[in-house]
Amino acid sequence: MVKIVEKRQLTPITKLYRVYAPLIAKAARAGQFVIVRVREGGERIPLTITDYDRDSGLLTIVVQEVGATTRRLGELQQGEEILDMVGPLGEAPDIPSGGHIVGVGGGYGSAALLCLMRELKDRGENTTIIMGAREKDLLILSDELNEICDHVEICTDDGSAGFKGFVTERLQQMIDGGPPGPPDYVIAIGPMAMMRAVEKTTRAAGIANAASLDPLMIDGTGMCGGCRVTVGGETRFACVDGPFFDAHEVDFDEAVSRSKMYVKQEQKAAACQRSAAGAA
Amino acid sequence: MPVKRADKTPMPVREANLRAHDFEEVNEGYCFAHAMFEAERCLRCQDPVCIDGCPVRVPIADFMHAVAAGDMPKAAELLRTANPLAAICGRVCPQEAQCEANCHMTKRFGPVAIGHLERYVSDWEMEQPINDEVAKPWRDEKIAIVGSGPSGLVCAGELARMGYTVTVFEALHAPGGVLRYGIPEFRLPNSILDWEIQSLERLGVEFVNNVIIGKTLKLEQLFGEMGYKAIFIGTGAGLPKFMGIPGESLNGVYSANEFLTRINLMQAFDFPRSETPLSVGKRVAVIGSGNTAMDAVRSALRLGAEHAMVVYRRSENEMTARIEEYEHAIEEGVEFHWLTNPIEVLGEDGWVTGLKCLRMELGEPDESGRARPVPIEGSEFIFPVDNVVLSIGTRPNPLLHKATPELKTHSWGGLLVDERQVETTVHRVYAGGDAVTGAATVILAAGAGKRAAEAIHADLSVDREKSATN
Numbered sequence: 001m002v003k004i005v006e007k008r009q010l011t012p013i014t015k016l017y018r019v020y021a022p023l024i025a026k027a028a029r030a031g032q033f034v035i036v037r038v039r040e041g042g043e044r045i046p047l048t049i050t051d052y053d054r055d056s057g058l059l060t061i062v063v064q065e066v067g068a069t070t071r072r073l074g075e076l077q078q079g080e081e082i083l084d085m086v087g088p089l090g091e092a093p094d095i096p097s098g099g100h101i102v103g104v105g106g107g108y109g110s111a112a113l114l115c116l117m118r119e120l121k122d123r124g125e126n127t128t129i130i131m132g133a134r135e136k137d138l139l140i141l142s143d144e145l146n147e148i149c150d151h152v153e154i155c156t157d158d159g160s161a162g163f164k165g166f167v168t169e170r171l172q173q174m175i176d177g178g179p180p181g182p183p184d185y186v187i188a189i190g191p192m193a194m195m196r197a198v199e200k201t202t203r204a205a206g207i208a209n210a211a212s213l214d215p216l217m218i219d220g221t222g223m224c225g226g227c228r229v230t231v232g233g234e235t236r237f238a239c240v241d242g243p244f245f246d247a248h249e250v251d252f253d254e255a256v257s258r259s260k261m262y263v264k265q266e267q268k269a270a271a272c273q274r275s276a277a278g279a280a
Numbered sequence: 281m282p283v284k285r286a287d288k289t290p291m292p293v294r295e296a297n298l299r300a301h302d303f304e305e306v307n308e309g310y311c312f313a314h315a316m317f318e319a320e321r322c323l324r325c326q327d328p329v330c331i332d333g334c335p336v337r338v339p340i341a342d343f344m345h346a347v348a349a350g351d352m353p354k355a356a357e358l359l360r361t362a363n364p365l366a367a368i369c370g371r372v373c374p375q376e377a378q379c380e381a382n383c384h385m386t387k388r389f390g391p392v393a394i395g396h397l398e399r400y401v402s403d404w405e406m407e408q409p410i411n412d413e414v415a416k417p418w419r420d421e422k423i424a425i426v427g428s429g430p431s432g433l434v435c436a437g438e439l440a441r442m443g444y445t446v447t448v449f450e451a452l453h454a455p456g457g458v459l460r461y462g463i464p465e466f467r468l469p470n471s472i473l474d475w476e477i478q479s480l481e482r483l484g485v486e487f488v489n490n491v492i493i494g495k496t497l498k499l500e501q502l503f504g505e506m507g508y509k510a511i512f513i514g515t516g517a518g519l520p521k522f523m524g525i526p527g528e529s530l531n532g533v534y535s536a537n538e539f540l541t542r543i544n545l546m547q548a549f550d551f552p553r554s555e556t557p558l559s560v561g562k563r564v565a566v567i568g569s570g571n572t573a574m575d576a577v578r579s580a581l582r583l584g585a586e587h588a589m590v591v592y593r594r595s596e597n598e599m600t601a602r603i604e605e606y607e608h609a610i611e612e613g614v615e616f617h618w619l620t621n622p623i624e625v626l627g628e629d630g631w632v633t634g635l636k637c638l639r640m641e642l643g644e645p646d647e648s649g650r651a652r653p654v655p656i657e658g659s660e661f662i663f664p665v666d667n668v669v670l671s672i673g674t675r676p677n678p679l680l681h682k683a684t685p686e687l688k689t690h691s692w693g694g695l696l697v698d699e700r701q702v703e704t705t706v707h708r709v710y711a712g713g714d715a716v717t718g719a720a721t722v723i724l725a726a727g728a729g730k731r732a733a734e735a736i737h738a739d740l741s742v743d744r745e746k747s748a749t750n
């Protein structure tokens with residue numbers, strides 16, 4: 001059981017939790033993730049570690065409500081407990097020093113980039129984050145990221161804040177020499193479709209690109225193989241070999257297809273959850 | 281008919297067409313009369329060779345005497361002293377290849393049902409009132425157990441009985457290892473495992489779930505700031521092998537580990553009340569022929585598959601599953617395709633649609649001494665299937681030794697241990713079970729846990745004396 005010390009609503013469907021998980025906070029490194037379970041008989045889902053504080057033992061996670069489990073998690077309040085949390089899992093990414101490092105975050109992805117970008121800044125790198133959302137109100141943690149990164153580039157689909165258009169269009173402008181300058185290394189975290197689009201953009205420009213994959217997972221230790229992804233023609237387990245992979249080598253078609261494996265069942269579970277809630 | 285010439289008393293089982301649709305236990309267990317009769321069949325051999333067949337040397341002859349005399353407390357005591365997981369082993373040991381293989385009755389009338397009696401006596405024991413006082417450790421040393429499979433459970437129990445403070449760290453959210461996530465309830469009900477774990481808790485053993493040693497905590501931390509004096513590694517051989525054939529990452533293809541974990545650990549059979557989805561279509565092919573394959577194929581049947589098939593490149597004779605599971609699978613309607621080698625998983629729109637196979641024939645013996653299956657030319661054909669479950673073996677998980685380079689392994693991943701078969705290449709770090717041997721059996725893991733506990737006690741006693749004289 002992991003206690004929720006603080007809960008913040010970032011957008012109508014995105015919540016930030018600070019939880020007391022001293023062992024995980026102590027061992028965590030930027031880019032790693034945890035797996036949580038919210039109820040008996042519930043799924044185990046991976047969530048990126050947004051931040052950690054070794055001294056206080058607090059771990060920050062950001063949850064976007066997309067399925068039955070994330071919705072249930074989103075209902076939990078400050079003072080309540082998360083049933084199970086295990087981690088830190090996966091490996092911290094190995095990002096080469098020097099040059100201009102650009103993080104691209106879509107949806108919860110900007111939160112997932114937070115401590116990674118801070119670590120890079122502490123290392124003395126020149127950092128930019130491009131964060132995208134449909135509209136202004138869906139942007140998350142831009143103030144925090146503003147403090148950490150040298151440049152924060154905001155993109156909204158409707159132009160309600162920052163650049164009007166997709167993160168990839170903004171990225172392309174930078175590649176073409178627009179401020180704050182062309183990237184030497186790109187890290188993408190967010191929806192699969194976004195990471196794939198980012199990869200297309202960086203590939204054309206010959207820029208190194210890491211992507212953080214979050215396939216369906218169970219154990220997070222290499223035991224089930226459910227998280228397998230094809231990278232450079234080889235089967236890799238995202239939970240132990242990842243979550244970061246060379247985006248140019250990732251078979252995104254397969255990854256996207258696998259991530260949709262249970263769409264039908266998820267709708268059924270959600271309907272069941274709603275009717276249970278209605279009955280209560 | 282004289283008892284000594286009677287056939288082996290059959291295990292009462294639930295009817296095949298009923299049980300093939302639920303996850304209730306298949307075997308119903310002997311009643312008192314069955315047990316008394318069966319124990320009477322034992323010939324009381326002067327030289328009870330059955331014991332040589334038992335990896336933990338249960339004193340089977342004395343045990344049979346006790347059962348035949350109706351002295352269940354004594355029978356239970358004999359059993360538990362030698363095998364702390366008797367209720368489990370009575371259900372899952374391959375007795376036909378161990379104790380019962382050696383029984384002098386085997387050839388003519390069928391062996392004495394040692395396994396069924398082991399189960400009977402342990403089930404009797406579980407029904408007895410328990411003293412729910414929690415024991416207090418009386419020694420100073422703390423011991424950490426990594427992994428809560430049978431090796432870890434037995435090691436923990438033995439050390440707790442010797443007075444040590446024992447903590448078991450488990451990566452998953454529930455303890456038990458393969459007994460929890462792998463073996464389905466129709467063979468091993470969770471209540472049996474829970475009973476064993478509660479008995480350990482009463483011995484003072486502490487269980488900490490959701491901790492991955494090597495990730496959440498390092499071995500150095502266990503020894504250093506946390507003050508453990510010895511560590512036992514019973515992390516099993518949980519890493520699934522894939523075949524490396526095209527189409528393995530299509531939706532609807534599972535490793536047996538994932539398939540079974542979703543069902544056993546995460547109650548996918550209760551979907552949507554449990555929120556664990558699982559795709560089980562009308563036609564499910566399970567590749568492999570071990571216990572894991574039988575568990576997967578019979579689970580598929582129970583989840584509604586109309587054709588639950590085992591596909592195996594060798595023949596029935598090379599099958600490695602327990603004979604009882606094979607027989608039960610046949611009764612339940614599982615289809616077996618021997619000498620059939622899958623070479624490709626076919627798909628459409630990202631989902632499995634078929635399994636392309638070659639027919640095989642048996643050739644000369646291979647390195648394992650078993651006849652090598654060779655493909656019959658031009659025999660390619662396609663099974664239309666909705667799911668493929670790969671059950672072609674597992675190997676030890678490298679996670680912990682990757683985080684602890686001093687922990688040396690064989691090239692295939694098994695942990696290296698000393699001549700006593702217990703201590704690893706790191707001082708006061710012991711290991712046993714599948715992590716050392718590769719995928720094996722519950723009883724071998726249990727035996728290794730016991731052996732390690734004895735070694736830990738011996739070594740710590742030396743350490744204690746040394747520090748007393750210093």
Ligand SMILES: Cc1cc2nc3c(=O)[nH]c(=O)nc-3n(C[C@H](O)[C@H](O)[C@H](O)COP(=O)(O)OP(=O)(O)OC[C@H]3O[C@@H](n4cnc5c(N)ncnc54)[C@H](O)[C@@H]3O)c2cc1C
Nearest residue numbers: 427429430431451457458493516571713714720721722725
């Ligand atoms: C489906 C299936 C059916 C089987 N049927 C039979 C049968 O009928 N009869 C039989 O005798 N044998 C059977 N076996 C084999 C038997 O279950 C194993 O040999 C036995 O469980 C091995 O025990 P173990 O203690 O070595 O490890 P396991 O049971 O594998 O347990 C290891 C535990 O350690 C945990 N762990 C791993 N790494 C870490 C870490 N770094 N930190 C913390 N925890 C960790 C794992 O999560 C797991 O819970 C079967 C196996 C399977 C998979």
Ligand code: FES
Nearest residue numbers: 220222224225239
């Ligand atoms: S989540 Fe099971 S192997 Fe990666």
